[in-house]
Amino acid sequence: MNTKLSDLLSSLPQDEPESGLLDSAEAQEQLKAIFADLAYKRVPVHSLHRIWTIGELSTQITLAYTALWVRGLFADTKKKEQQRNETNIRVALKMVHRLGYLRGAAIKLGQAFGSLPELLPDQVVSTLDMLHAQAPPMHYSLIREVVLAELGKEPTELFASFDKEPFAAASIGQVHRATLKSGEDVAVKIQYPGIGRAIQADLRNVTALVFPTRLTRGGESIRGQIDAMKQMLAEEMDYAHEAQNAREARALFKEADGVVVPKIFDEYSTSRVLTMEFIPGKNVSEFLAGNPSQGERDALGTKINLVAERMLYARINYSDPHSGNYIAMNDGRLGLVDFGCLQRIAPEDFKWMDNGDRFLDGKITVLESLRETGSYTEKELADENFIGPLLRHYDWFLEPIAKKGTFDFGDPEPFRRMIENLKVMVEKVYPSPPMYLYMYRTIFGLRVLCYRLKCRVDLGALRAQERKPWV
Amino acid sequence: MRITAEAKTATRERIIKVAAKLFAKEGYDSATTRGIAVKAGIATGTLFNYFESKEAIVAALISEALASAEQKIRQRDDETLEEELFTFIWSELAALVEYRKFLAEAAESILSPLRRYAKESPGNSIRANHLEAVEQILMNHGITAPTAVAMQLYWTLYLGVFAHWATDESPKQEDSMALLDQSLKLFVLALPRSGAGHHEHQAE
Numbered sequence: 001m002n003t004k005l006s007d008l009l010s011s012l013p014q015d016e017p018e019s020g021l022l023d024s025a026e027a028q029e030q031l032k033a034i035f036a037d038l039a040y041k042r043v044p045v046h047s048l049h050r051i052w053t054i055g056e057l058s059t060q061i062t063l064a065y066t067a068l069w070v071r072g073l074f075a076d077t078k079k080k081e082q083q084r085n086e087t088n089i090r091v092a093l094k095m096v097h098r099l100g101y102l103r104g105a106a107i108k109l110g111q112a113f114g115s116l117p118e119l120l121p122d123q124v125v126s127t128l129d130m131l132h133a134q135a136p137p138m139h140y141s142l143i144r145e146v147v148l149a150e151l152g153k154e155p156t157e158l159f160a161s162f163d164k165e166p167f168a169a170a171s172i173g174q175v176h177r178a179t180l181k182s183g184e185d186v187a188v189k190i191q192y193p194g195i196g197r198a199i200q201a202d203l204r205n206v207t208a209l210v211f212p213t214r215l216t217r218g219g220e221s222i223r224g225q226i227d228a229m230k231q232m233l234a235e236e237m238d239y240a241h242e243a244q245n246a247r248e249a250r251a252l253f254k255e256a257d258g259v260v261v262p263k264i265f266d267e268y269s270t271s272r273v274l275t276m277e278f279i280p281g282k283n284v285s286e287f288l289a290g291n292p293s294q295g296e297r298d299a300l301g302t303k304i305n306l307v308a309e310r311m312l313y314a315r316i317n318y319s320d321p322h323s324g325n326y327i328a329m330n331d332g333r334l335g336l337v338d339f340g341c342l343q344r345i346a347p348e349d350f351k352w353m354d355n356g357d358r359f360l361d362g363k364i365t366v367l368e369s370l371r372e373t374g375s376y377t378e379k380e381l382a383d384e385n386f387i388g389p390l391l392r393h394y395d396w397f398l399e400p401i402a403k404k405g406t407f408d409f410g411d412p413e414p415f416r417r418m419i420e421n422l423k424v425m426v427e428k429v430y431p432s433p434p435m436y437l438y439m440y441r442t443i444f445g446l447r448v449l450c451y452r453l454k455c456r457v458d459l460g461a462l463r464a465q466e467r468k469p470w471v
Numbered sequence: 472m473r474i475t476a477e478a479k480t481a482t483r484e485r486i487i488k489v490a491a492k493l494f495a496k497e498g499y500d501s502a503t504t505r506g507i508a509v510k511a512g513i514a515t516g517t518l519f520n521y522f523e524s525k526e527a528i529v530a531a532l533i534s535e536a537l538a539s540a541e542q543k544i545r546q547r548d549d550e551t552l553e554e555e556l557f558t559f560i561w562s563e564l565a566a567l568v569e570y571r572k573f574l575a576e577a578a579e580s581i582l583s584p585l586r587r588y589a590k591e592s593p594g595n596s597i598r599a600n601h602l603e604a605v606e607q608i609l610m611n612h613g614i615t616a617p618t619a620v621a622m623q624l625y626w627t628l629y630l631g632v633f634a635h636w637a638t639d640e641s642p643k644q645e646d647s648m649a650l651l652d653q654s655l656k657l658f659v660l661a662l663p664r665s666g667a668g669h670h671e672h673q674a675e
Contacts, residue, residue, distance in 0.1 A: 138652070139551065139553060139554045139557070140550075140554065141550060141553075141554035141555070141557040141558045141561075142554075142557060142648070142652055144558075145557075145558075145561050145648060146645075146648070149643040149645070149648075150643070192649065193645035193646070193648040193649045193652075194641055194645040194646040194648070194649045195649070197641065197646075272645075
């Protein structure tokens with residue numbers, strides 16, 4: 001790595017947290033400037049450039065957190081909070097800058113990080129949320145040539161109408177509205193040429209950078225998770241795979257569920273272009289901006305959780321619970337978009353779900369289920385200091401399901417408790433199977449989404465209803 | 472016996488067609504004018520009445536493909552400078568796609584910038600026509616007098632994209648498409664800031 005240590009040190013938090021603390025208004029200003037700047041950034045096609053940039057990024061994050069930890073030894077709690085806050089904002093700003101520049105790979109990594117609040121809390125989650133909609137566009141001439149290469153005809157020949165301006169950014173491409181000659185309104189998702197293969201090359205490099213030689217027990221677990229991430233990303237880049245995911249998901253819902261999975265139009269779809277039914281409505285952020293009533297929030301939140309439970313029992317994890325992927329339709333139904341990130345749950349991993357049910361039935365304790373995994377020694381299981389945070393984490397996770405009646409997801413107390421516990425957990429390393437990376441992403445992502453929605457949901461009843469056909 | 476103009480044109484076309492097949496089969500460097508003449512059923516001496524060299528044959532082949540591409544390129548009013556250049560270049564490359572197999576060798580022989588000063592090179596007219604079309608596109612977007620350095624930068628980028636495309640093994644040459652997109656962004660940024668093209672770019 002060619003990055004100079006002095007450059008990295010100068011990028012670390014300043015020494016006067018009181019005066020140097022960024023308030024959110026100032027952070028917003030910086031973000032604006034960065035986004036203005038982003039419009040002129042070229043997407044580096046040269047692989048070496050990307051390696052360097054990603055390498056630098058991971059070093060900066062690690063160093064920033066290491067410095068924070070060292071200084072934290074000498075700081076009182078209040079100061080520590082301030083420093084942490086400041087570091088998070090600085091790291092977030094840097095990440096946004098680099099991620100936007102790198103487009104594909106890093107945006108996906110960023111989204112994964114965005115779902116891990118113990119690493120990157122609130123400000124970062126919302127910053128990455130913004131990034132999702134801010135990816136720099138492809139001009140229409142490029143779109144036209146991609147469609148021509150993929151489908152053999154130009155968009156204007158293929159479709160009755162085709163909007164030259166995208167209406168949404170996908171992480172590795174963009175989405176255009178169009179009308180089929182048969183009259184259907186569709187959304188056409190188009191991938192930036194070559195980006196999929198470039199991302200896979202990047203990921204190999206990232207793994208090499210993050211895990212050079214020495215592997216601890218926790219390191220093995222993280223490597224497994226990175227491998228799982230690689231496989232998921234490979235699938236996500238193949239729109240033919242996404243089309244298949246959408247078909248499977250579509251078969252899970254009936255009209256009475258009020259959940260819409262868009263129809264895929266195969267004759268207008270390839271591995272790089274995906275044409276699906278257009279779902280009119282508002283994404284969760286737009287929905288919230290319209291100041292919805294508590295009843296409307298509850299209804300949407302219930303449907304979002306219904307989708308998660310229905311899919312989990314079908315051994316599918318809808319693992320990208322991003323606010324932009326849920327559409328509140330005007331008629332009250334919930335629309336789902338983006339099926340790039342569906343994780344199939346292997347039978348051995350499904351035990352996790354079974355154990356949850358056994359716990360709810362009072363047949364097993366969390367500690368017993370942890371013992372069953374075989375991942376922990378008896379000594380570890382007996383050590384409150386080690387296993388305690390993990391038990392509290394499961395308590396937090398199971399709380400809304402175990403509660404009789406509605407659970408208020410807008411209550412900040414459990415949310416704060418989770419963050420506090422994660423801060424403790426992150427300092428210990430718990431081995432966990434690869435599938436947990438995406439499972440955690442789903443759990444935290446859903447909880448963050450429901451917290452934002454401030455919805456009240458009878459999750460216990462919902463789970464019982466969804467479990468019924470499988471008993 | 473007098474040879475009619477039609478017969479002359481037909482022979483010329485036959486030579487180009489046969490040469491294209493032979494280049495693809497044997498490689499541009501290995502193919503000879505003698506081999507082309509044999510396949511075309513004419514004497515080697517006769518071939519030289521039509522083309523003075525192998526380079527001239529491949530130059531004619533490229534020129535014809537490009538001319539057919541130019542007819543297909545319709546200027547779209549709402550295209551920015553970057554988009555119009557993209558359309559122009561990608562359409563040209565698309566017209567040449569069936570010859571891609573031997574174009575890398577051929578281009579090295581007739582379009583290499585290292586041969587730029589060779590007089591009477593059959594590639595000169597291809598370069599001149601291409602750059603003339605590019606200057607016309609620049610003019611459409613208010614850039615009336617691009618500097619010689621700007622045009623040389625363009626040509627260097629173009630040849631880089633061309634060379635990459637000719638040997639590109641990615642599906643449907645998608646990497647070259649990305650490279651062209653990036654190269655044009657670079658070129659447009661390098662144009663004079665007062666030009667209309669730059670404002671367009673800013674407005675994107």
